[in-house]
Amino acid sequence: MNEEIARRLSEAAEAHRPDRARMLARVQRGMAGPAVRHRARPFARSGTRVALAGLAATGILTTGGLAVAAIVAKSSPSATVTTPAPSSPTAGSPHPTSARPTPVAPAPVTTPGSARPTPPATSPSPTPTAGESRNGPLWSAGSVDPRSNVYWTQSDVALKTTQPLTSLTVEIRIVQTGGVKSTGTWQTLPSGDFTVTIQEAGGTLVYRWVLKPGLTVPAGSHEFAAQFNNGTGGNGTGVRGAAGDGYRVDAQGSGGSASVRGGFVPTR
Template sequence: MDDDLRERLHHAATSHRPDRERMLARIERGMTEEPPAGRSLRAPHAAKPWLRVVGATAAVCGVLAVGAVTVVSAGQGEPDKGRAGQQVAADPVSPAPASQAPSRGGALPAENGPLWSDGSVDPHSNRYWAQSNVTLRTTRPLSALTVELRVALNGGVNTTGSWRSLPEEDFVASAQEEDGFLVYRWTLKPGRNVRAGTYTFAGQYNHAEGVRDAGRDDYTARARAAGEPASVGGDFSESR
């Protein structure tokens, strides 16, 4: 439908004014009109006065409704694409903020709040195999704990296992390569606790024959005690 025709329809619909007085007069005449001679008021098809009133009233409502629909239809036209675009733009989907990578062991203190920590290469390591130990001491019970040990992938490093001095069933443990490191991770399960004490988390791995440089290795321990967070970390200065 072109703009000229739409405008003409809109103008015709808005200028239409039903003759209300004339319609009411017709209704009143219908109520008082006598039926033709010879026709029984009880004839099956004779319209009763109240039915005539209802029919006339419905006709008035119909005229008014048609006028209203005509005005609405003429005013709507095609959807306003520009307005729809503005509505979408007003409610954008914001991307979730990028999570920050956790601080590495060298950027954290070895002691913080109830936690104390130390990283060392086990003295029983040899020219083909090694074990890196993270020692963690807490003076208060812990309701959450994650220990992470990172061993640089230099000299043919590959995992041979891990262990912890705390109950195995209390932790979820994993070992996988991430960003040039063999990462051992122990996470305390929800609802479990760590009592005050000193504990060891150890990662074991093979490496190429000879002395392996542990200078890039590090560890972190992140915990929660009495609702307060505490984090410690460090590195491994010894080589085996």
């Protein structure tokens, strides 16, 4: 009896061709509508028919469930997750980012026909002014003191020596332009070491410093100044020019004698 039932179930399962469309429609109607109550069948049927019906129903439901699952799987496309690409900053972005530029060293300047780079131009060394002079261990420069004005003038002589001096004479000559009158002298070395005289001869006011015998001027920088009132002379504006003025320095040291001379250059 059991083998007969199994054979019939197998034949019924092989011969069954489920209608997928009808099953899907029934499933959808069942999900949308209210639950339908089935009438209970009387238990008067034989046990064999009940068992066969149960097994057949089980096979039908199993096959139908698989068919519905396959239809649902085919009808509903799988969701695709898309990762957005990072957006590059534009000119309108609130916080655009950009790579830091790499500094580039300027290329050396080359002259035509030469492979060697031309060095950058350098400022030329200052040329001596009209009031500068060099000789042996001596260097000198004459200038009009910037504190001078239309009424009063101070003419300065800067003197440098690289070795001690056993004899020194400094002379400043100021052209008499009309009413020029001396108001004194000034020097950085001790005034007691020099004999200072101021004389006017041949239309020139002469200031002279002479080192006293037995004394020595040390190596280094020193300064001598002649001060005077301008008087009535000038160039029409009340300013006195120093074009005709000049100085001279004569010295003696261990290396022999040396002399420097020059004029006075305005410093303003």
